[in-house]
Amino acid sequence: MKIAVDAMGGDHGPKTVIPGVERARDQFPDIEFLLYGDQTKIQQVIKNPQRLTVIATSQVIQDDEEPVKAVRRKKDASMVVAAQAVKAGEADAIFSAGSTGALLAAGLFIIGRIKGIDRPGLTPTLPDFRTGGQFNILDIGANADSKPEYLYQFAILGNYYAKNMRGITHPRIALLNNGTEPDKGNALHKAAYQLIAAEPSLNFIGNIEARELLNGRADVIVTDGFTGNAALKSIEGTALSILSLLKRTILNGGVKSKIGGALLKSSLGGMREQFDYSRYGGAVLLGLKAPVVKTHGTATPAAVYYTISQIHAMLAKNVIDDVVTYFSQNQLTRAPQKKD
Structure with missing residues (x-):
């Protein structure tokens, strides 16, 4: 190679x-x-x-x-x-x-x-905190503007990547949206939902909300590049804020908090590693x-x-x-x- x-x-x-x-x-x-x-x-x-x-x-x-x-x-x-x-x-x-x-x-x-x-999709592999697994999300920024056909193709590409790279027999495909009902979302997402749902080769489980991204509901999450990039950066920012808040709380909480923080040091290090999705590799332009x-x-x-x-x-x-x-x-x- x-x-x-x-x-x-x-x-x-x-x-x-x-x-x-x-x-x-x-x-x-x-x-x-x-x-x-x-x-x-x-x-x-x-x-x-x-x-x-x-x-x-x-x-x-x-x-x-x-x-x-x-x-x-x-x-x-x-x-x-x-x-x-x-x-x-x-x-x-x-x-x-x-x-x-x-x-x-x-x-x-x-x-x-x-x-x-028509358009490649940028996809990273992110951690699933509920099961300890991972999931792919695409697109996270290659295409700020998308068409329903692009999202349909992202679903096909993500499905194939999850099968052949991650060894998942029937990857669960979900569409990131502002609600779980089939008729939720703007015109782009409504049309994309219909196209993806009509594809017999996909194990499409429907819409998924942003709050469930990290809970293991899907193996591949499809979205447009603008929304995907915003979601990814929200995850990154939230992770950094939580770790910073924990550190600040321990340091400002007196002697007992500092002793507790010392005892939890290895656990907090493991938590930081879980948030670090770079250990799963880079983002692929599929x-x-x-x-x-x-x-x-x-x-x-x-x-x-x-x-x-x-x-x-x-x-x-x-x-x-x-x-x-x-x-x-x-x-x-x-x-x-x-x-x-």
């Missing part, structure tokens, strides 16, 4: 990316890495060059740049050249901690969509012809390692190749119409 790495992506670039890559390299002897970026900065961080090839590039796409323009203009950007390597068959997947919008643009314009998919996977710009080397572990599993299980085959054989270019 060969993975193309945008070594300049993220808040700290090679200083964070390379340690995570080296940990993954040591764990998986069947992976080779192509590292794209500033050659001097990358080599300064590398401790062991085994199975690491550095390809020098002269440009970096910043988070504040307009994604499409940046991808088109910066031909020698680390992310762009890495995507071109995947398109040319020189690498099997691309990893980046850089701009989400730019990675989406590079994936669409360089690597390309799977035939039959719907493209090769694995395109992103981790957060503030990711630690551990998060980089977990994301590469996820990519390794995707390649080992031929997840994307099988999706391409599935859509080419079934030609799901349009959603089915619900019969009266």
Whole structure:
């Protein structure tokens, strides 16, 4: 396996990316890495060059740049050249901690969509606190504006990913909405509900409210990118606020509280780990012809390692190749119409 790495992506670039890559390299002897970026900065961080090839590039796409323009203009950007390597068959997947919008643009314009998919959906794996399992949610930001057909395709993609990546025989598919009744929501969600419900290959359990995202009701939750991104950031913010509140309560609660906090230190550490969804890997742009996977710009080397572990599993299980085959054989270019 060969993975193309945008070594300049993220808040700290090679200083964070390379340690995570080296940990993954040591764990998986069947992976080779192509590292794209500033050659001097990358080599300064590398401790062991085994199975690491550095390809020098002269440009970096910043988070504040307009994604499409940046991808088109910066031909020698680390992310762009890495995507071109995947398109040319020189690498099997691309990893980046850089701009989400730019990675989406590079994936669409360089690597390309799977035939039959109108828009790729960005999906992370999140923890389920009730059962200790996980679930996928898509889209969480690749498409701020969506159509019912997009959400239908997200349901198909999420179902396939849950089956082939996570080993779930009949994934429970739910639609994120402002109520559980079938007629709830705006025009987009009402139409999407009808399309998804009419698809016989899906185990569709209906609408789900945001308050039930983390309670294990569904294996795949479908939403538009605007709503999904807001929901994800609400989860992140709530988790940070709870942990901060607990810490502040213990520190301001006197001697007894501090003693209790000391006794609970390991338990609170475990709680923090449960909230850290980066240990399940990065967010996958489902719907493209090769694995395109992103981790957060503030990711630690551990998060980089977990994301590469996820990519390794995707390649080992031929997840994307099988999706391409599935859509080419079934030609799901349009959603089915619900019969009266």
